[in-house]
Amino acid sequence: xxxxxxxxxxxxxxxxxxxxxxxxxxxxxxxxxxxxxxxxxxxxxxxxxxxxxxxxxxxxxxxxxxxxxxxxxxxxxxxxxxxxxxxxxxxxxxxxxxxxxxxxxxxxxxxxxxxxxxxxxxxxxxxxxxxxxxxxxxxxxxxxxxxxxxxxxxxxxxxxxxxxxxxxxxxxxxxxxxxxxxxxxxxxxxxxxxxxxxxxxxxxxxxxxxxxxxxxxxxxxxxxxxxxxxxxxxxxxxxxxxxxxxxxxxxxxxxxxxxxxxxxxxxxxxxxxxxxxxxxxxxxxxxxxxxxxxxxxxx
Numbered sequence: 001x002x003x004x005x006x007x008x009x010x011x012x013x014x015x016x017x018x019x020x021x022x023x024x025x026x027x028x029x030x031x032x033x034x035x036x037x038x039x040x041x042x043x044x045x046x047x048x049x050x051x052x053x054x055x056x057x058x059x060x061x062x063x064x065x066x067x068x069x070x071x072x073x074x075x076x077x078x079x080x081x082x083x084x085x086x087x088x089x090x091x092x093x094x095x096x097x098x099x100x101x102x103x104x105x106x107x108x109x110x111x112x113x114x115x116x117x118x119x120x121x122x123x124x125x126x127x128x129x130x131x132x133x134x135x136x137x138x139x140x141x142x143x144x145x146x147x148x149x150x151x152x153x154x155x156x157x158x159x160x161x162x163x164x165x166x167x168x169x170x171x172x173x174x175x176x177x178x179x180x181x182x183x184x185x186x187x188x189x190x191x192x193x194x195x196x197x198x199x200x201x202x203x204x205x206x207x208x209x210x211x212x213x214x215x216x217x218x219x220x221x222x223x224x225x226x227x228x229x230x231x232x233x234x235x236x237x238x239x240x241x242x243x244x245x246x247x248x249x250x251x252x253x254x255x256x257x258x259x260x261x262x263x264x265x266x267x268x269x270x271x272x273x274x275x276x277x278x279x280x281x282x283x284x285x286x287x288x289x290x291x292x293x294x295x296x297x298x299x
Contacts, residue, residue: 011196018197019064026071028079035107042089043082043108046074051141051299053077053118056105056125058149058277059219060172060205060212062088065122069279072287076294077118082108084128086215087208096215098124098150098222102131109139118299120144120290122279123251124219127229134232141299143240144290145259147251147276149219152228153258158249159185171250172213174206188247188275189282229255234262241267241293243286245274267293 023030028044035041044063053073055066063081070079083090085104094100105128109117118141121129126148133143156164163169171186173179176195179202183190193201233240240263244253253270260266269289271278278286 022067026067039091050078055081056121058123068283101128122146130232150229151255154252154255157252176202239297246270250276
């Protein structure tokens, strides 16, 4: 019913068109593929024979967090950005744990016939990338972690302190007011969103709210009882770039140093006056760092 009503909404159609335009400007096409277990994954792909860079979004996000970054890197790499299972347009079923998502990423690479890739992940996607690295290091040319989740060594962030104080998690929204607050909390430089579009984006978030919160709860339990991101990556000889906004209120940037300390080939870059989503807040600077990293490792 939600999809049917959305199709009747001219503002929703305008939001969809803006997304299509952003994809087109980055040379990204919407595609679908089925994993070996039958689940469908929807993804964006620039195509071509350049080295593949696979980008994994964070919790409650989607493949459309990446086009602005992809536009600035398209001459060097073939950007591929999937909706992870459980998010966006991909199937919601299956094992949505971090380890399960890691295996889904490997199945996704298999379905596309990709042997070795550059793998990047933001927040939850960074933790999923670490899961892939831990179990399938041979599939990775490099690793790019943008404020990855699950680091034991980071100091408590504003979000974590608020969570344990009973203030809830300011990442998910059911109303335009909550959506605005989420953006302002997550990003130091949030984009301006027209009021009509805000209503549509909040409705999308509300439709996925219960599911997303459950994934968050399960992920938090997994972090509390399982391996840390440092333990997953300990000693792996994969060239790694850690990008973190120094104004991140969601995950404290001290996590960059604790993760880098266990890796033999890690570069840390803190982005000044940037929050939790560098690729959206400063796509030019983020792309510049990514391309410089590829230059450094000769990729």
